[in-house]
Amino acid sequence: MVPLDPPLRTASGVATVASLALVDIATAHGVVGHAYVSAYTPVLLPALVQLLKDLSNLLPGQSLAPKTVMRELRSRFVLPGTPGLLDMALAALDMALWDAHARVVGRSLVRLLGGEPRPVKSYASFGMDGRERAVDAALKSVDEGFRAIKIKIGYPTLKEDLDVVRSVRAAIGTEIDLMVDYNQVLSVPEAVRRGHALDDEGLAWIEEPTLCDDLDGHAQIAAALKTPLQLGENSWGPRGVQRMIASRACDLAMPDLMKVGGVTGWLDAVSICEANGMPVSNHFYQEMSAHLLALTPAMHYMEYFGLADAVLASPAIVVDGCVTPSDEPGGGVTWDEAAVERYTPH
Numbered sequence: 462m463v464p465l466d467p468p469l470r471t472a473s474g475v476a477t478v479a480s481l482a483l484v485d486i487a488t489a490h491g492v493v494g495h496a497y498v499s500a501y502t503p504v505l506l507p508a509l510v511q512l513l514k515d516l517s518n519l520l521p522g523q524s525l526a527p528k529t530v531m532r533e534l535r536s537r538f539v540l541p542g543t544p545g546l547l548d549m550a551l552a553a554l555d556m557a558l559w560d561a562h563a564r565v566v567g568r569s570l571v572r573l574l575g576g577e578p579r580p581v582k583s584y585a586s587f588g589m590d591g592r593e594r595a596v597d598a599a600l601k602s603v604d605e606g607f608r609a610i611k612i613k614i615g616y617p618t619l620k621e622d623l624d625v626v627r628s629v630r631a632a633i634g635t636e637i638d639l640m641v642d643y644n645q646v647l648s649v650p651e652a653v654r655r656g657h658a659l660d661d662e663g664l665a666w667i668e669e670p671t672l673c674d675d676l677d678g679h680a681q682i683a684a685a686l687k688t689p690l691q692l693g694e695n696s697w698g699p700r701g702v703q704r705m706i707a708s709r710a711c712d713l714a715m716p717d718l719m720k721v722g723g724v725t726g727w728l729d730a731v732s733i734c735e736a737n738g739m740p741v742s743n744h745f746y747q748e749m750s751a752h753l754l755a756l757t758p759a760m761h762y763m764e765y766f767g768l769a770d771a772v773l774a775s776p777a778i779v780v781d782g783c784v785t786p787s788d789e790p791g792g793g794v795t796w797d798e799a800a801v802e803r804y805t806p807h
């Protein structure tokens with residue numbers, strides 16, 4: 462339970478803590494694979510952790526072959542179905558298995574998968590904190606070298622949205638990419654209305670203007686706007702990404718490693734994006750996402766948001782607005798054990 466300072470404010474709710482489930486998978490090789498996932502809310506965290514414990518009983522004796530293990534695990538849950546907590550837990554195991562696999566082979570994840578570490582263009586990601594804080598955060602990010610910034614909007618009125626966007630734009634100039642995220646808060650007609658008003662602000666994307674599972678609504682909005690529409694952090698699995706693309710619900714895709722099914726699901730989902738000519742960004746999980754984006758020809762932007770930084774031994778470092786995945790064996794996640802102990806509820 463890592464306090465978020467400042468709290469992450471969105472148009473659909475505020476998070477004051479990062480509710481993280483940490484996974485270690487020990488192997489017979491003596492190597493341990495690491496991963497974390499977010500339960501989004503403390504309410505779900507105990508259930509997610511219990512589910513991980515129960516699933517982990519199915520792992521002893523399995524070979525360290527992530528795709529094989531996940532195929533076998535998933536085959537057990539065809540009848541109940543997986544979207545929700547079960548997919549979240551399965552993705553955490555998948556990520557930890559891939560991390561362990563890379564460590565055993567002695568390769569960074571990006572090299573294991575046939576790529577090389579390269580700088581991944583990243584954007585600084587912020588909440589809905591009002592005009593002054595948005596401007597301050599944006600200016601600080603530019604000073605730190607970021608060439609792209611995302612803010613959350615969805616204020617009570619369009620006028621307030623425009624005011625924040627224009628104030629940030631005036632502060633950072635036209636050379637920096639600016640994105641906005643509505644976190645699903647608008648109705649479809651209101652999204653079209655606000656989107657039209659934002660269309661001349663030169664935004665790099667408008668994210669999740671309406672409810673994430675309303676693909677028809679998003680398709681209407683995407684067709685009506687000039688600004689690219691970004692979607693994907695709430696797509697469950699590669700098939701969710703496939704449905705999103707087939708529905709023409711968006712112009713850009715940003716799968717979330719947890720919801721898309723870990724590394725296994727990400728690779729399938731991104732292949733679908735690439736076959737459809739759709740640029741790919743990520744959502745959360747920046748350590749492993751940096752490895753996977755460095756591998757991706759359609760790489761667009763990495764979201765830089767240090768959700769788990771407080772418990773990581775080596776948080777991602779930004780240089781010239783880019784994060785380069787670590788070339789150490791594994792997927793980039795190692796614990797600061799003292800911090801983990803400090804933030805673990807007992």
Ligand SMILES: [Mg+2]
Nearest residue numbers: 642668669694
């Ligand atoms: Mg978002």
